[in-house]
Amino acid sequence: MNAEPAGVRRPHTGRRRNEAARRSILDAAAELLADPAVTTITIDEIAKAAGVGRQTIYRWWPSKGAxxxxxxxxxxxxxxxxxxxxxxxxxxxxxxxxxxxxxxxxxxxxxxxxxxxxxxxxxxxxxxxxxxxxxxxxxxxxxxxxxxxxxxxxxxxxxxxxxxxxxxxxxxxxxxxxxxxxxxxxxxxxxxxxxxxxxx
Incomplete structure (x- = not known):
């Protein structure tokens, strides 16, 4: 398991939307759309780019399309x-x-x-x-x-x-x-x- 650097804690992403995580997810989705090298976009790719788990995305949105x-x-x-x-x-x-x-x-x-x-x-x-x-x-x-x-x-x-x-x-x-x-x-x-x- 990779430990986060000392003193750095990821904002909690529970059922209530954390604005920083939400912003990261939406920005990541826009970045992937704009990248000509990306041929398809998946939830996993959005989650990786945003630095969150895919379950966090599904907790807030029903699908990749959303x-x-x-x-x-x-x-x-x-x-x-x-x-x-x-x-x-x-x-x-x-x-x-x-x-x-x-x-x-x-x-x-x-x-x-x-x-x-x-x-x-x-x-x-x-x-x-x-x-x-x-x-x-x-x-x-x-x-x-x-x-x-x-x-x-x-x-x-x-x-x-x-x-x-x-x-x-x-x-x-x-x-x-x-x-x-x-x-x-x-x-x-x-x-x-x-x-x-x-x-x-």
């Missing part, structure tokens, strides 16, 4: 939160600007590409990616719906189509075309989609 989903959602919410303002249209613009800026970072783009690659190999990862993309899309749909209900967009505004256009461009640039993603691109897209909605 860990990966929370890691991706948490990162997205940190990098691209919804910021309240006096205008729903400004919230839409700010959300898309933050979303495109965060996705344009090398590490974030790597995580997203790796998530898609993992989804092509693993049905559980496919479910994770579907949940993640649906979660982020639902936020934009809500913002668009709020703007429509507040009279800032026309009543007949096709919020689902606008959301698909926004995320369609995002994923196209991440996966197909080697083109920049930035806050400026997000703002330009938001303004273009809003103008399109008002003219339809």
């Amino acid at each position: 860990v990966l989903f929370e890691a991706m959602v948490e990162r997205a919410e940190q990098m691209a939160p919804v910021r309240a303002s006096g205008s729903r249209l400004e919230e839409i613009e700010g959300f898309l600007a933050a979303t495109f800026a965060s996705a344009g970072e090398a590490r974030a783009a790597s995580v997203l590409r790796a998530g898609v690659a993992e989804a092509l190999r693993d049905p559980e990862a496919t479910s994770v990616m579907k949940e993640f993309t649906a979660h982020r899309r639902a936020i934009l749909v809500r913002l668009l719906t709020d703007a429509r209900d507040a009279g800032e967009l026309p009543e007949h505004c096709a919020v689902d189509l606008i959301a698909d256009q926004a995320y369609g461009l995002l994923w196209y640039r991440i996966l197909i075309r080697d083109a920049p993603l930035s806050a400026e691109i997000g703002r330009e897209l938001a303004n273009a989609l809003i103008s399109q909605a008002k003219m339809s």
